[in-house]
Amino acid sequence: MDLSSINPVLLLASLIAASTPILLAAIGELVVERAGVLNLGVEGMMITGAICGFAIAVNTGSPFAGFVMAALGGAALSLLFAALTQIALANHVASGLALTLFGLGLSSLLGQGYVGIKPPPTPKLDIPLLSDIPILGPVLFSHDLMVYLALALVAAVWGMLKYTRAGLILRAVGENHDAAHALGYKVVRVRVLAIAFGGACAGLGGAYLSLVRVPQWTEGMTAGVGWIALALVVFASWKAGRVLLGAWLFGGVSVLQLNLQAAGVAVPVEYLSMSPYLVTILVLVIMSADKSRAPGSLGRIFHASQ
């Protein structure tokens, strides 16, 4: 065993990068579920975002344009889900699963010409002075813009849900859509907006995978990240702060276990491999002992006549 070969600074820096895709997808899904919609299509929207972002970034040479298109692509796909569930009143679970299958298929169709191409590098945001601070500099201040955007989004969602009128309306719609409707709020409109936001976030998360973390396009490259994001929202009791904690835990332990393996730690590999899931679930389950519960109208179909 040689723990000294693990560089804690590099480890923490790659923790933050590794957790960003999950964080983005999960914070989007959190808003969707707080509005009372269960969208199981996160995986499909992520991978669609991954290829949209990748294709645009390759063609324009600008990763920024890629991320914008990834958000639009994810949102466009999610609007399909919105049309099915909010207008055609289809079952949320079935529509969400269909969206995942559709997204996976669509992305491999769109991605056919992009296998083996390298995307333009996403510049790191080296903040002068701050990134020169020893230890803290490389860990906190030398990432790309998307990492900070993801953190800002978490803060914005938290603040919005807790302190603003818009957040209150969103939560009302999610807790009891009949009551919200009786008060005159546009339940369908609020939900469609939430779904589109969730789709855009998932798309950004996917693009972060294909443009920064891997970076290349491979069919099926999200390989289940969307499902982990979905589970994370539940284990985080629909709270923004805990989603951040969960994503960091999951990303952190995933990276740590790989490093421990490479360093030859004498813990059986099977335990190391399951550790990210185990640790994340344990911590979040213990934290959710405060009787937080799911939004009251989660997954229920709303129609004004009922």
Add this chain to the structure above:
Amino acid sequence: MTLKTLLTGAVLALGLTSTIALAQDDKTKVGFIYVGPIGDGGWTYEHDKGRLAIEEHFGDKVETIYRESVSEGADASRAITQMALSGADLIFTTSFGFMDATVSVAEKFPDVKFEHATGYKTAPNLATYSARFYEGRAIQGHIAGKMTKSNIVGYIASYPIPEVIRGINAAFIHARKVNPDVQFKIIWAYTWFDPAKEADAATALIEQGADVILQHTDSTAPQAAAEKAGGVVTFGQASDMAEYKPFPRVSSIIDNWAPYYIARTQAVIDGTWETQQVWHGIKEGMVEIGEITDAVPADVREEALAMKAAIASGEYHPFTGPLKKQDGSDWLAEGETADDGTLLGMDFYVEGLEGDIPQ
């Protein structure tokens, strides 16, 4: 009531059309079950190239079908059963983890021929086939031992099965032979295909000083990670991965399944198909060595090519004694070569490797 009638009608109609389809079925139907997507750029991509080669070779006489991204487990037997029910005459299941599912489905469909890649269980209608990837690994190990400056070689392993362990041993033996100081750091990814995880594993290895990365996972993500880090050597796995030439990818192992697939399809058409256990290597052309690029010094390239020629002619076996097991006990005496039985069931590291194989 009406719905019921409608449904019954639909079922009847379906049944009718499928009988008609069966009656008219004179084409040979060949099915493939893949563990990853056909665009993974590695393992599944090469199998699918074999499928396309069948289509090209036989034209209208043969129809091929495939299912990609089938997970190893309960889902596999469902997918294989479905394929057998859809009228396939020959089914290739192309991952080690499909073994038990293939065996159980083969029992239920005695008239359908099954071929399972990299496994060891056979039946009258179930054959196995695999390639001697370890021959290619030996050449990679030689190049890796010569190319590393930090003397740390990173190895991204998938699952602790004999095929993967054989690869690690073959690479390590030949790396040590040319560089006594070389060390292997091994990460078990527990996946065949997960680009993000593969990239993370490569990054972890590079951060811990590895400047050569060998992979036994299917995607090109480690190549991209190595390229991003700079100065790290990689090898294409299962497919040429030529888009990363000439550096970081300096050579590759290419699995060429096409000739085998065509021969076996022909055997089914001719009615001469019999169960067998095939294990082909460089000699038969099932394992190919991708171009060794100019990033490798000329003398190292010559040595690697000489080793390839010696393996192909049967003059040299990558597992030739004296070799000891990791615990120091004797395995092969001077000049002795490993027999196929031991290799197929390999569950131990050779001397010098650190760490334990997950059980």
